[in-house]
Amino acid sequence: MTTSTWRQDWLGNIRNDVLSGMVVAMALIPEAIAFSIIAGVDPQVGLYAAFCIAVTIAFTGGRVGMISAATGSTALVMVTLVRDHGLQYLLLTTLLTGVLQFVFGYLKVANLMRFVSRSVVTGFVNALAILIFLAQMPQVIGQSWVVYALVVAGLAIIYGFPHLTKVVPSPLVSIIVLTVLCVWVGVDVPTVADMGKLPDSLPIFMWPDVPLNLDTLRIVLPYAVTIAAVGLLETMMTATIVDDFTDTPSDKHRECMGQGVANFVSGLFGGMAGCAMIGQSVINVKSGGRGRLSTLVAGIFLLILVVFAKPLLAMIPMASLVAVMVMVSIGTFNWASFRNLREYPRSSSIVMIATVVVVVATSNLATGVLVGVLLSALFFARKVGQVLHVASELNAEERVREYRVTGQVFFASANAFTHSFDFSEALDVVRIDVSRAHFWDLTAIGALDKVVLKFRREGARVDVHGLNEASATLVDKLGVHDKSDAVERLMSH
């Protein structure tokens, strides 16, 4: 079985995997260069990272056919680290990120993804697209009108050329046409060569040149944790998208560990940390890439292009790479979410927008997701807290009132629970029937105690019915999976 799976993953789709890998490499180069510049390092660092990550993840990844390389989301978190401490600290951070991700994978943190709601995912994807778009702005703002014209021309070719033929990747055509045009006309616009050192050899093994002590760890660890979190978040979301596209399962835990190994390798060979890329993975699946081979070819082809065509690469005007990245951001953005703002419940729209706003404000996808998750949890608690009803019936002759509580009592609804009793009524006996309610936490029990106490102070005798059943939900582990009728019993009383 294992050999046949191996063969399927690697050799099931050779021709299309090779071709789509080459198409994807076209979209990896602009992102690697653009975000190296954003992170404040030479393009070489991003390009080596893209190569190392793509090649390693082809073997270690758990989501076959997904594309990982140097990404914007992780690069944006590194900016201050590079500015304050330099490249060597970045390399050490990359190594530590790899170790952390491997440990996270081993601890199966991917299971926590179930707490990330759909609205948060949409917010994440939109924020990512906006960040990719904004990251291109330094390349065009303040430049001559020629740069704007080149970006527009580039986009026109990228979206227009597929109408002529779909055999050649249009981003490649766009880059070539604009480069030839610029060299031929001789306009002076910023080129890749102006952005810093480009690779001229295969990456070489090197250990970061930093003192290994507690001070270093104190600098590096917070960045490594953030990068690891951001990287795994984008990876898990991309993996889910690829799962849906190909209708095949993936091993999320293996993917987390694989990302860790890939980043560790990247750090050893002078690259920065990266993760899976939504836009490029969509391009890969669209181009027919399905197997591990597509990821491997993307990485190798990228390095071949970069190392052997270095003089040509240096001539490429930045504007043409900006056009490719604008395309990636347009393709990544979830445009339907504009329409959905009106149709979806307001709480989910707020979660989505909050995620986007926080990410764009902090340039940190992890913070945005954290805010989004917390907000969705609050909204959920508020919603479920409304599932509570207290009915009552008075027996005037005996001066007895019976309260019947139905629904969910927990921290979010405890207040409403307390307020549904009328303590000013003069009664001899109060009966509270909670057998059709669920007491989820200590706040709920506390609220009930308070109600009982208040009635007693008014001189009434209080009988509480069905508290045992109601508080069965109090324990942390409900253990309803192993008994088929357990849910039924829990919910029906």
Next chain:
Amino acid sequence: MTTLFACIDDSRYTHSVLDHAAWAALRLGIGVELLHVLERHPERASLTDFSGSIGMGASGALLTELAALDEQRAKLAMEQGRRLLDAACAHLAGKGIESVHTRLRHGELVDILEAECADRALTVIGKRGVAADFAKLHLGSNLERVLRTSGQPVLVASRAYRAIKRLLVAFDGSESSRKLVDMVAHSPLAAGLECHVIMAGSADAAHMGWAEERLRESHAACQVKVIPGDAADVIPAYAETHGMNLLAMGAYGHSKMRELFLGSTTTTLIRRCLLPVLVVR
């Protein structure tokens, strides 16, 4: 154990599988369960667009397109599968098999057989499926996996059914081949067949005597012979010169490691003998 499994697909072996299944079902006095598996190949791309550009709503559009392609293909495959099963049912009814059930499943043949073959007396499968090429004598991709996972005997159908009169038993004295001889002695499948027990290599009187004694009651005309040489050469040659109709053998006695380097005798025999083969684990 009231039925046998007959695994069919669109290949040219299907007719022969049905005929062999009918032969076995009539001898065993049991019904036939026809199984056709619709395999999917998610590792192969159904759509290729090398334009490399993604526009607004790219991922939603791509998902819709891929799902629509899969849907179309699945519907077609199901319709084709049902037609195949219906035709096979009619064929078996013509052979006088009364109890025929059909099963159409999604997934992998091996997984389904592994889960369910314990309740079946026998599995009948062709040497090659639709994807395999007879000219190169390669066996079907599923066959070896089926033989390795099946706990029950498997009848591997050759390209065309010929009346089965002479049974060749490949014997080497091993545990599985002794079990095979026991089965030949008692099973209605082998009853009344002219039986030749062949041992390749050097003579071992103890083994030969044991086999002869076992088969004496059920197969009076049984011949037990030792032919020097390698089983992979001796048995196909004997089958051809003596006009044998069915080969019975034990399966995969050696370790996986040994097979990796030397190849498996079982697989070689199935490939080289142009006969139906009854494989017993």
